[in-house]
Amino acid sequence: MSPALILIDLQLAIDDPSWGRRNNLGAEANVGLLLDHWRHGNGPIVHVRHDSREPNSKYPPGQPLHAFKPGTAPLPGESVLSKTTCSAFLSTDLAERVAGRSLVIAGVITNSSVESTVRSAGDLGFSVTLAHDACFTFGKRDWFGVERSADQVHGMTLANLHGEYCRVLTTSEILCAVETYSPSSPSLP
Amino acid sequence: MSPALILIDLQLAIDDPSWGRRNNLGAEANVGLLLDHWRHGNGPIVHVRHDSREPNSKYPPGQPLHAFKPGTAPLPGESVLSKTTCSAFLSTDLAERVAGRSLVIAGVITNSSVESTVRSAGDLGFSVTLAHDACFTFGKRDWFGVERSADQVHGMTLANLHGEYCRVLTTSEILCAVETYSPSSPSLP
Numbered sequence: 001m002s003p004a005l006i007l008i009d010l011q012l013a014i015d016d017p018s019w020g021r022r023n024n025l026g027a028e029a030n031v032g033l034l035l036d037h038w039r040h041g042n043g044p045i046v047h048v049r050h051d052s053r054e055p056n057s058k059y060p061p062g063q064p065l066h067a068f069k070p071g072t073a074p075l076p077g078e079s080v081l082s083k084t085t086c087s088a089f090l091s092t093d094l095a096e097r098v099a100g101r102s103l104v105i106a107g108v109i110t111n112s113s114v115e116s117t118v119r120s121a122g123d124l125g126f127s128v129t130l131a132h133d134a135c136f137t138f139g140k141r142d143w144f145g146v147e148r149s150a151d152q153v154h155g156m157t158l159a160n161l162h163g164e165y166c167r168v169l170t171t172s173e174i175l176c177a178v179e180t181y182s183p184s185s186p187s188l189p
Numbered sequence: 190m191s192p193a194l195i196l197i198d199l200q201l202a203i204d205d206p207s208w209g210r211r212n213n214l215g216a217e218a219n220v221g222l223l224l225d226h227w228r229h230g231n232g233p234i235v236h237v238r239h240d241s242r243e244p245n246s247k248y249p250p251g252q253p254l255h256a257f258k259p260g261t262a263p264l265p266g267e268s269v270l271s272k273t274t275c276s277a278f279l280s281t282d283l284a285e286r287v288a289g290r291s292l293v294i295a296g297v298i299t300n301s302s303v304e305s306t307v308r309s310a311g312d313l314g315f316s317v318t319l320a321h322d323a324c325f326t327f328g329k330r331d332w333f334g335v336e337r338s339a340d341q342v343h344g345m346t347l348a349n350l351h352g353e354y355c356r357v358l359t360t361s362e363i364l365c366a367v368e369t370y371s372p373s374s375p376s377l378p
Contacts, residue, residue, distance in 0.1 A: 085312035085313075086308065086311070086312055086353070086354070087308065087309070087312050090309065090312040090313060091312070111349050112349070112353060115308075115349075116308045116312065119275065119276065119304075119305045119308060120276070120279065120309070122275070123274035123275055123276050123279040123280070123305065124274075124279060132332070140348055141348060142341070142344035142345050142347070142348045143321070143343070143344040143345075143346075143347035143348045143351070143357065144340070144344045146341075146344070148345065148348075151333070152331070152335075153345065153349075154332070155331035155332040155333045155335070156331050156332075156337065156342065156345045157332075157349075158331070158332035159329055159330060159331045159332045159337075160300050160301070160304075160342075160346075162332070164275070164301060165275070168332065
């Protein structure tokens with residue numbers, strides 16, 4: 001079976017200025033490249049959306065910022081999956097929807113819902129590829145009060161995930177790999 | 190119900206020199222303080238053990254390094270739970286064993302099995318406290334090749350988890366909190 005593309009939480013709320021300074025300004029363009037490839041009949045696409053139950057969140061359904069970002073939004077007929085947890089596997093039927101496929105994951109934010117989803121996917125036995133330049137995050141202080149840039153936060157998550165829960169590749173590397181994908185193998189080359 | 194203490198992967202393999210330089214040299218002593226408190230009738234203890242299926246791992250059952258570390262090993266009659274995943278929830282019945290309780294988590298390594306377990310626990314709706322000085326990890330390079338010390342790796346994980354998946358406290362803070370624990374509240378104070 002062809003690989004599934006899973007996009008995490010690409011909603012308007014992620015552009016709210018309260019998040020601070022982000023990295024990977026080209027992430028949406030890279031998601032667009034992935035979408036363009038998958039939309040040409042190269043496997044299922046699942047657009048995962050965060051439906052927050054928390055009163056102070058920017059993500060409750062019905063709020064304007066809950067909508068998908070234009071440019072990477074689902075087309076009519078594409079699968080939309082609502083989650084209430086950070087991992088897209090722990091509050092949905094995602095594992096059943098993509099059973100038997102390898103997964104390509106992208107979206108936001110690298111060190112929260114993307115990381116939790118990749119960790120779950122790896123633990124559940126999926127062969128996972130993370131498109132690191134199609135994800136982004138924001139700077140934050142570490143536990144000891146040291147200010148870490150968005151790239152530093154992003155880079156620590158990628159190092160924690162690569163080789164343990166997934167492999168980390170660029171969008172270009174993934175597109176080259178899926179071009180040569182063979183249905184006889186369950187994973188991407 | 191009283192809180193459950195969950196200890197992650199405190200096996201001899203974690204002392205193998207191939208891991209490199211660790212942080213929190215007092216972590217095992219702090220786990221000992223938590224164990225001492227819980228062993229005086231203050232809630233269930235679950236010793237989680239990693240049973241690797243990977244041929245090159247240090248953790249396959251039957252190997253000498255698979256055994257629990259002395260000093261923090263289970264006493265006869267205490268629960269031992271074997272996992273094959275990083276998260277202690279994704280290959281076990283842990284969620285059922287501790288249903289309705291708040292959780293105190295400690296063990297190794299901070300940025301892999303401990304972090305995956307805390308992320309799952311938070312997503313599954315548990316009230317989770319991570320005893321940060323009863324965990325440890327090792328230095329590693331981030332994705333961009335920057336060498337990060339064990340404390341830096343540890344500190345980034347704690348910042349990612351605190352307030353989103355759990356609260357992060359010291360062992361002393363946890364012991365003070367459980368001393369004043371009231372069964373009428375499902376969470377620690």
